[in-house]
Each structure stands twice: as C-alpha cells, then as structure tokens.
Amino acid sequence: MTRVVGLTGGIGSGKSTVAALLRSLGAEVIDADAIVRELQAPGSPLLAEIVAEFKSSILDASGGLDREALGRLVFADAAKRARLDAIVHPKVGAEMARRLDEARRRGVPLVVLDVPLLLEGRRTGRGSAAQFPFDAIVVVHVPESVQLERQMRRDGRDREEALRRIRSQMPLDEKRALADHVIDNSGSLEKTEHEVRALYELLTRPARSA
C-alpha cells in the first residue's frame, strides 16, 4: 500500500532540503514547483496562456518565463495572483495526480507531494493539491527570523522583498498547528537529517494488523 504525504513549509524554511532527504531515503517525491516549471517551458500552451494574461513583459530575453518578474507582479497584487493561480493550478494538479497514480501502480511505499502552498490551497479549496487525500501532512518549521535570513541568503533578495514573500503566505506557526508531523529545521542540517530519518521510518512502518 502506498502512503501519500503532503510536504510543505514557508518560503526559506527548508522544505526542499527535507524533500531531498526523504528522496535519498527512498521516498518518491512529486515536486509541484518542478512540474510548474516543466509545464510552462518555452513554447508550452501554459506559457502562452500566462503571456496572454500578463503580457510579454514577463518573458526573459530567451523567450522563457521570467519567474522573478512574474513573482514581483503577483506578490504585490492579490487579484493578479488569483488569476495566475486559476491558470496554473488545474494543470499542475492533474499532472501530480497522474504521477501519483503511476507511483501507486508501481507499489511505491511512500510518495511525498512537495507543495509550497499546500495549506493555503487546502484552506481556500483552490490549490493544485487541495483535493488530494493525504495520509499525513508534514510541515517544515523554523522561526520567521531564520526564514528571512535563509531566504535572503539563498535568493539574494533584500529584507523588504523577502519579508513581503513571507507575509503573503499563511504564517508558519499556523501551518505547524495544522500538521500531523513537524520537522524543526532551525538547527543544524545533521539534526534535521536525524529527524527526517525518524519520520521516514515512522511513515513507512507496516500498518499493524488488527
């Protein structure tokens, strides 16, 4: 039986780091962000739809999507963000469902759906994974100060832009309260690795027969 886990966090909290650790332990990770990038590659129908809505100013010199420019646009305007979501989410959701079915057919023991805005989407019912029947939700948590610092370092954003992105999401403390399992990623990578290993073992433990 395949167990299906939803993995999320807040921007810069370490979700991708934890996803990579779970993958290295043997989980199959379905990465919503990677699917978005694939589906909106140059020449794709999805990119054409996005350009029709937001004009070619969101394209880079080589005709690909300038994600940073699009991000600035939608993070500053909730209505624009809703329009983008309405274009992108159904296609991403369908592709994740297809990959999940395929993993189930192969009998993969643990599938992890890595979805940045999983809990925001489930709250509004409109996210790409809003309808998925998860066995458990895992949240990667750090204090906001750590989220800010790691995001600034990773993405080279200034403090104001980094904070705006954090504040556009559900607060990480709220996400923690909705989780079935929490990974505390505020310490060293070694400590996180230890926590992730324990979680992987828990999630792949055979169900006790009644």
Ligand code: ADP
């Ligand atoms: P997310 O996917 O949640 O946005 P990432 O996994 O990309 O976050 O982590 C954000 C940044 O912080 C990355 O540059 C990553 O290498 C770094 N990072 C993640 N976990 C730790 C940790 N425990 N200690 C130090 N740096 C970390």
